[in-house]
Amino acid sequence: MNSINEIIKTRRTIHKFLNQRVNEDELLDCLEASLCAPNHKLTDPVRYYLAGEQTRKNVFDFLVETKQNKSGPLDENQMLSFEQKFINPSHLVIISQALNPDPLTSKEDYATVACSVHNLSLLLWEKGIGLKWSTGKKIKSPKLHEITNIDIQKESIEGLLWIGIPKLTPPSPPRAKLNELLKRLN
Numbered sequence: 001m002n003s004i005n006e007i008i009k010t011r012r013t014i015h016k017f018l019n020q021r022v023n024e025d026e027l028l029d030c031l032e033a034s035l036c037a038p039n040h041k042l043t044d045p046v047r048y049y050l051a052g053e054q055t056r057k058n059v060f061d062f063l064v065e066t067k068q069n070k071s072g073p074l075d076e077n078q079m080l081s082f083e084q085k086f087i088n089p090s091h092l093v094i095i096s097q098a099l100n101p102d103p104l105t106s107k108e109d110y111a112t113v114a115c116s117v118h119n120l121s122l123l124l125w126e127k128g129i130g131l132k133w134s135t136g137k138k139i140k141s142p143k144l145h146e147i148t149n150i151d152i153q154k155e156s157i158e159g160l161l162w163i164g165i166p167k168l169t170p171p172s173p174p175r176a177k178l179n180e181l182l183k184r185l186n
């Protein structure tokens with residue numbers, strides 16, 4: 001796989017990972033390159049947090065608790081699938097956005113966050129490494145900010161990035177065709 005076109009078209013969000021380690025230097029190289037995202041006014045809004053063992057455990061416990069509060073106690077099978085989902089990925093990177101009081105800057109900064117995640121996803125995909133960008137209500141929880149030592153007054157968590165060797169690559173979801181979305185203007 002080499003052309004950027006092919007990497008973009010074949011990349012998928014990975015939900016199931018093998019219990020295999022990714023070379024951390026390779027990951028760090030990709031994180032570094034991902035920062036070359038477009039960034040209006042060069043505000044540098046992206047913050048990455050590479051979770052160590054204790055943080056992984058705390059995030060796992062937080063996710064179990066959040067799920068149980070929502071849908072009741074997990075049975076043995078559900079717990080097993082939860083473990084595979086959140087323990088198998090080689091790395092967990094938490095991405096946050098440095099807060100800016102100006103709403104327009106904040107919106108543009110989120111665009112940079114999104115571009116950085118996509119850069120990262122493509123850079124990893126080129127090396128056979130998968131990523132899942134996980135969001136939802138849970139990432140806005142003060143408890144998650146507390147666990148990760150991220151000051152909620154200064155930064156906002158924008159994703160849990162689960163990274164590892166894909167166990168299963170899902171089929172491509174249906175996408176709109178260009179001719180459905182493109183209008184030629186005079």
Ligand SMILES: Cc1cc2nc3c(=O)[nH]c(=O)nc-3n(C[C@H](O)[C@H](O)[C@H](O)COP(=O)(O)O)c2cc1C
Nearest residue numbers: 011012013014015114132133134135136170172173
């Ligand atoms: C801002 C954003 C948030 C996302 N959050 C989640 C999420 O919480 N859980 C999830 O499974 N996928 C999440 N995704 C991945 C999308 O569901 C996925 O990109 C979409 O289904 C298309 O699949 P693909 O990435 O394989 O092309 C998110 C994607 C974006 C851009």
